[in-house]
Amino acid sequence: MSFSRRRVGAVLALVLLLSVLLVPAVSAAPTASSGPGTYYWVRYGDTLYRISARFGVAPAAIAQANGIHNWNKIYAGQRLWIPYGWSQPNPCGAWGCGKPGPCGWSPCKPPPPPPPPPPQPGPCGWNPCPPQPQPGPCGYNPCPQPSPCGWNGCLPPLQANWQGNFYNSTDLSGNVVYSQNFGTLNFNWNGGSPGPNVNSTNWSARFTTGIWLQGGRYRVQVATDDGARVFVDGTQVINGWNTQPVTVYSQDVWVGDGNHNITVEYYNAAGLSELHFAMVRQ
Numbered sequence: 001m002s003f004s005r006r007r008v009g010a011v012l013a014l015v016l017l018l019s020v021l022l023v024p025a026v027s028a029a030p031t032a033s034s035g036p037g038t039y040y041w042v043r044y045g046d047t048l049y050r051i052s053a054r055f056g057v058a059p060a061a062i063a064q065a066n067g068i069h070n071w072n073k074i075y076a077g078q079r080l081w082i083p084y085g086w087s088q089p090n091p092c093g094a095w096g097c098g099k100p101g102p103c104g105w106s107p108c109k110p111p112p113p114p115p116p117p118p119p120q121p122g123p124c125g126w127n128p129c130p131p132q133p134q135p136g137p138c139g140y141n142p143c144p145q146p147s148p149c150g151w152n153g154c155l156p157p158l159q160a161n162w163q164g165n166f167y168n169s170t171d172l173s174g175n176v177v178y179s180q181n182f183g184t185l186n187f188n189w190n191g192g193s194p195g196p197n198v199n200s201t202n203w204s205a206r207f208t209t210g211i212w213l214q215g216g217r218y219r220v221q222v223a224t225d226d227g228a229r230v231f232v233d234g235t236q237v238i239n240g241w242n243t244q245p246v247t248v249y250s251q252d253v254w255v256g257d258g259n260h261n262i263t264v265e266y267y268n269a270a271g272l273s274e275l276h277f278a279m280v281r282q
Contacts, residue, residue: 037065037083044076055082148223148246148276155221155278157184160209160262166198170267172206182207185264185277194273204267207277215257216281221250223276224266230277231263243269252282 040051048071052059063071065083074080123129148154162185166178178195185207193200220237222228225246230238232253240249266275 037081040080040082042074042076042078042080046074046076047072048074051080051082055084057082057084148225148274149221149248154223154248154276155219155280157186158211158262158277158279159184160211162207162209164205164207166195166203166205168197168199168203170202170204170269172204172265172267185275187273187275189268189273191272201268201270204265207264207266208261210259210261212259213255213257214281215255217252217254219250219252219278219280219282221248221276221278221280222264223248223274225272225274226267226269228264228266228275228277231261231265233260241265241267246272246274 038055040055042051048059048062048068052062055062059071061083062068062080065081068074160183162182164180164182165176167174168177177197180195187194191200194203194205220230220232222230222238222240223246224240224244226243227241228238228249229236229241230249230251232255237251237253238249240247262279264275264277
């Protein structure tokens with residue numbers, strides 16, 4: 001009888017020893033706080049972080065309420081006190097307390113900037129607008145220009161039967177390359193050729209006429225670019241034989257009643273070319 005008792009005692013001692021060795025150490029039993037909360041029994045696969053996310057409570061708050069110092073040391077079947085209402089900042093370490101925000105327990109990243117608006121066509125579509133004309137000193141119209149004889153104008157040209165002979169030289173030398181009759185000497189060749197076979201620069205011309213004039217004093221006038229000279233009955237009355245912009249020459253002469261021979265010689269060296277001749281009784 002005493003042997004059986006000793007055997008039973010040995011078995012109980014072995015069982016007690018195995019229970020001490022096989023049962024893991026547990027943390028201090030959770031004590032419910034004065035605030036609201038609930039108990040939760042740990043399941044296989046649970047971590048403190050998963051439990052905190054499930055209840056919306058910071059993991060530091062759960063660890064503090066249950067005396068857990070190593071957050072990785074929880075086991076299935078363990079009873080945890082889950083405190084509610086941890087809304088004050090930073091009593092639970094780096095994780096903070098309270099409920100997680102829209103991005104959990106991590107700070108939210110700033111939203112990406114909105115895409116730029118698509119390009120829009122301008123007033124001229126997708127192409128740049130062509131340059132617009134700008135008004136000049138006289139608006140959009142050309143400014144009025146004085147005549148070769150100024151704002152008072154030239155004297156009216158002499159009406160006669162003029163014979164014109166043209167030369168491809170500036171001194172009336174060489175052969176006549178073109179001839180034509182004219183009613184007046186009122187030309188603006190604008191730097192171009194005055195006729196077939198005539199140069200556009202470095203040319204000359206001689207214009208002659210015979211005309212009946214009433215005796216008296218006459219104003220002889222020539223506006224020329226480049227050079228011109230005038231002869232009345234073989235006498236030179238105007239000499240403007242120079243390379244020059246439009247220049248006006250005037251001279252008064254006396255003639256008697258009858259026929260008179262008038263000669264106007266002209267040359268163009270380069271650039272513009274004009275000739276205007278007048279002879280008016282005063």
